[in-house]
Amino acid sequence: MKKKLLSLTLCVAMAATVFAGCGSEESDTKTDSGNSGSKTESGSKDSGSSSDGSVYFLNFKPEAEEAFNDIAKKFTEEEGIECKVVTAADNQYESKLKAEMSKDDAPTAFIINGPIGYNSWKDYCADLKDTDLYNNLVDKDGVVQTDEGVFGIPLATEMYGLICNKSIFADYFALDGIADTGCSSIEDINNFEKLSAVVKDMDAHKDDLGITGVFSEPALNSENNWRLQTHLANVPVYYEYQKDGVSDKDQIDFSFGDQYKDILDLYLDYSTVSRESASSGSVDDAMAEFALKECAIVQNGTWGWGQISGTDGNEVEESDLYFMPIYIGADGEESQGLCAGTENFLAINSQASEADQEASVKFFNWLYTSETGKKCVKEDLGFVSPFEGADTPENPLAVQGLEDAANADTKTVSWVFPTFPSQAWKDALGEDLLSYAEGTIEWDKVISNAKDMWASEKSAS
């Protein structure tokens, strides 16, 4: 009896796999050539609307889920093209994308985070060089491209830097008996030396200013350390790339490692918490500290305004905000601007049908150029549009960021962290930064670990 059961089970399992095999083969050919067939079929049903193809966008930003669902509806109303938007949960984008891409009904448009993301999805990324989307971009260098074409189009421009509370700085400069730092207002701070001198003296007067620390808490724990292991690390790595005239490296030298240490020390020693508590709290908490005037500076980006203004009892006015570049002590940083870029690149699925690809391009073109679309981008998504003819955003940090980008005297620091080898590398660096903050390992060890792992991760493929 047992044997029979076993053999039956195996037979069924075998048969099932055989069928499954057929099924997937069939679906493979469908994606390659059978698209016209399926298209005409649905076309005859849907009164011609889907002869234009349909859009299936896998959205990267969970906070924009409702906005995108709404946008999809409006697009279908205006253009008569079917449009579906699915949103992946926070931190689940890669796994969701892998699962969705395996289906017959795969996303026609998706997000890659930059060159590293392109590398894993290159079989699925269509060349967008001849599309309207690419032509409408203001900054055509800020795309994901290779010699063969353009594969990722930025959907937003985001900036980050040191968000400062101007009124606290004004209070400080009005105090009696402050040290001679060479600055008399916040605008005078234009390099690391001055920043460091002002921060140190502000910290000495923190009781007069009513703050607990100059910087917000660092929140160096695994869920919140991206500000330091990714965004802050971007600056020294950017200068290293600049110095060597490259845009990516198989081996990192951390030639600006000392500067990375200096700025990190400044964050840690003059923050609202002691070094021992560096890992407590979260980015939300840090933003709340800034909103409640417990600190004067927090490192974050344009997206942080919502968190500041949304804090209960927020005391920071829009006019109090001052967006300062992250100075680390590199040569010529007096003309350095904010860190501007994105890791939100649109890719079009090259394995989708021609019609679907065209519809997807049309969707995003509509979103960023039509009146309805632009209104949605500005009001619902709150993105700073990287395309021509965009409206001015309402977010005060974005406004300052755009001014900074438009300022010919300063040069923005581009986002090079999408070239960081992997999430695992960033996680490990974050852990080492914490160990350094808590004094359990030396800085040299942090740098050598990061170098070694960079090399091994980059050569792993």
Add this chain to the structure above:
Amino acid sequence: MNTKSYKKYFPIFVLPTLLSFSLAFIIPFIMGVYLSFCKFNTVKDAKWVGFTNYIKIFTANDATFVESLLRTTKFTIIGVILINIGAFFLAYFLTKKIPGTNIFRTIFFMPNLIGGIVLGYIWKEIMDTFCQKYLGHVFGYSGANYGFWGLMIVMGWQLMGYMMVIYIAGIQNIPEDVMEAARIDGADSVQILTKITIPLVMPSITICMFLTISNLFKLYDQNYALLGFSTKTNLVAMDIFDTFYNHQSNEFAEGMGQAKAIIFFLLVAVITYVQLSLTRKKEVEN
């Protein structure tokens, strides 16, 4: 009723379950085995690479697999011992005629009703506060490895109550006359415990051992919520996920993760099989 007429209908009765079992388990499993020999990004674009993934697991520069496997083994061994001894004695005392046993049973069982992720986050808060107050630094302090024992406390707290219930059922199942006979023959309470109670609850021990070993070995939720990704604390299930999703530069990452999962499956299967057959031998009829 003769059993033959039932046998005739056997395939019909078993078919629905078998079909869903194949769809949800057997087929994905076979695909999984196949994928562990492939380089892939999505399931559709798999390319056969033979044993490369299996070799890379052990030879790559950042071979974290063996390390996390050893950590998991250590965690499981310590956990199984602590949890089972703890649960057994909880059960032992709560089957004595002490007032309020029902309340205590309920209280001890309650942690099981909370899901793993929630449990992890709650305990993280508790431990953070405790460590800051009494040890002067946070729970995640890099100078000490609190993660391992912290996770042990959470798992002990959660699993002990469940195992306790199984042991209680086992102990209550022991016929009173055996106990009475022992007492009349002059056995003291230690002798009754070791010579009568423990041999007679062997079936419960089998189940509890199986449940604790497999639960601890496959631990993921609590590990993730309490400690996050870290090569210093990843148990093997976390390590597999980490390999699969967090190494974007490595085009073999998915295959390697899959290969680790297969090895992991074989290990769990062998260990639980050995454990089941070992403890089964010790079971006695009462």
